[in-house]
Amino acid sequence: MNSVLQYGLYIAILVLLAIPLGGYIAKVMRGEKVFLTRVLAPCERGVYRLLRVKQEEDMGWKKYAGCALLFSAICLAVLMVLHMIQNLLPLNPEGLPGTSWHLAFNTAASFVTNTNWQAYSGEATLSYFTQMMGLTVQNFVSAAVGMAVLFALIRGLTRVKQNGIGNFWTDVTRSILYILIPLSILVSLALISQGVVQNFTPYETVTLVEPIALENGTQVTQQIVPMGPAASQVAIKQLGTNGGGFFGANSAHPFENPTPLSNLMEMISILVIPVALCFTFGKCVNDKKQGVAIFLAMMIILLGALTVTAVQEQGGTAQLEQDGAVDIRGENQAGGNMEGKEARFGIATSVTWTVFTTSASNGSVNSMLDSYTPIGGMIPLLLMELGEVAFGGVGCGLYGMLAFAILTVFIAGLMVGRTPEYLGKKIEPYEMRMAMLICLATPVAILIGSGIAAFLPQTAQSLNNSGAHGFSEMLYAYSSAGGNNGSAFAGFNANTPFFNVSLGLSMLFVRFVPMVAALAIAGSMARKKKVAVSAGTLSTSNAMFIGLLIGIVLLVGALSFFPALSLGPIAEFVQGMA
């Protein structure tokens, strides 16, 4: 009974916080006054003066896209170099060496694309300098770029006969200054109060109460206690749907997520901005019902996923239960499948996190997905493969879902024989082509990537489990990269030249192809005139539309991935039954 209460309250708190935040973001996007304006407006003007940006400049979609791409390219290049030469830079008390070129490329691509896939463990690989001046920065700017592109798309949908879709520099600056930094400061201080570390001191060694004897006779008497500026990065990794852990175990690590309260704050942070953006959207198109419709479609997908995963994980497995010798149902414990889960989180809190993080493009984990039950682990896989449009990443989730909405009105229009319209704008072949690019980029990247990897003999050496579960580990890696998610079946060793490069390329493809396509739609929609609503107009805010939209999302996902899923998690599930 307590579990049901936890699930319900997590969702309720999320939505209650997202509604006012959505209104706030709408004001920030339009450059209106908010309560932080007095403090932040001088900083904002300072940034524009240094950049010599004219606030009133209105960019066409090509220039907007050009700025986004060039800026990201610079981030990618500098971040890659930073990783490779970290041994020459300050704030490296553990004396960690520079990383290999392929790991540097993979990590740079990963953080610039808001994926935050990690082929390494932070505490054993990266210096404090790389973490804060490299990764933390990308956590902010990659989220802000996603939000900026969404703002541009919303302007494209609402403007009539105009060429411009906004100014990239002001959109990014405002997102960072007014939304991401204030929220991150609040969340990171709250996290420190719970025990998340935040310092620049070298790793501590402490004396073990019981020394450990190794097989070769050595006595291990000390334990390493990793340190570093973790809280500041953990806050923005959640808020910006980034997800890259400061430590290898990500948010399962007690130094990233020590208590149920820290967990509550981080988990709400994962989805609060993506959910808020649905309401921002409704406000900006002057029709709140449009935002609510998109919100409901996303929420229904999320609740469905949550239910299946919760039932599977609470059920546990026969292999764990040992014909009753192990208690997985009793009092005073969480019960269910606790392999890879933390005692303080139990099942309800772990499962809610997992569904939140894979329906957003966050990818941080507070339990190890590799150790989920077959079907429990398939749901996060499927959520990523649907293109992360059930809320999705900051900005990119909603612009992905809007592409599905365009696809839906097109298909519905075909059925009744009318020219499709969305928000009073005619949808024509050009928009359809761009929407298809957005909807299909994810399946293409995942299936081609994992298809090639499945052919290579060396893939088997990277697997941690054998058989169908091993296949799931590999499929999960490409789904995570191809969904810009970043979570992992973490037993999989992805730190090889082939996986680092191929996964890096997948991430770049899936981030930037849909981004440019969304901006192209924005540019073309902004130039169109508005058509009057008539009796024959398909409503895009009623229950039928919500149902159709969910149907299309599931259809594209299911048709693309059913064969692959049946080789992995479904096969494992059936084997377990036998």
Place this chain on the structure above:
Amino acid sequence: MKTIKEVVPRAIAFFLMMTLLCGGLYTLVVTGAGQLLFHDKANGSIVEVDGKKYGSALLAQQFTDTGHLWGRIMNIDTETFTDEDGNPVMYAWASNLSPASEEYKELIAERVLKIQEAHPDKAGVPIPEDLVTCSGSGLDPHISVAAAEYQIQRIARNTGRSVDEVQAIIDRYTTGRFLGIFGEPTVNVLKVNLALDGILTE
């Protein structure tokens, strides 16, 4: 071409500015405030008694002594980290094993046998699963209340303490759910053991 000439320097300048703001200034402000307001927590929640550091309250250690409370199964790593003199030091990671495989079934069966042998008084009572599973971080400092209670008689027998005394120590280091709702009630294994050894007294 003209646009590229205009955009590239601006993108570089913006990148540098954001690096200083979001990487430098933001991290320093949070570190400063955190160190000032929550000094112990920001530095790893180290348990220090009379100048000796016994561990972090948030990171598990492995306990196998019959007079100690046992925690989650640990997937110990002594190869990644070393101290200044090059001696191996302990860390741990998740198992990442599938809980639905035959190998896993055999692994759990071994652990069950070991625990049953150490707890003859619990013959026929199913073992709380925290004691046979590896956690998500590999460093989970807690176990469930059920898993702690399962061990009380063994600890009492091997330490010469009464069952009530052991129970009282466990209760002292048990944390409930947040607001009685979120998360799960847990027992901090390291603190219980330091108290059993007479090191931690409050």
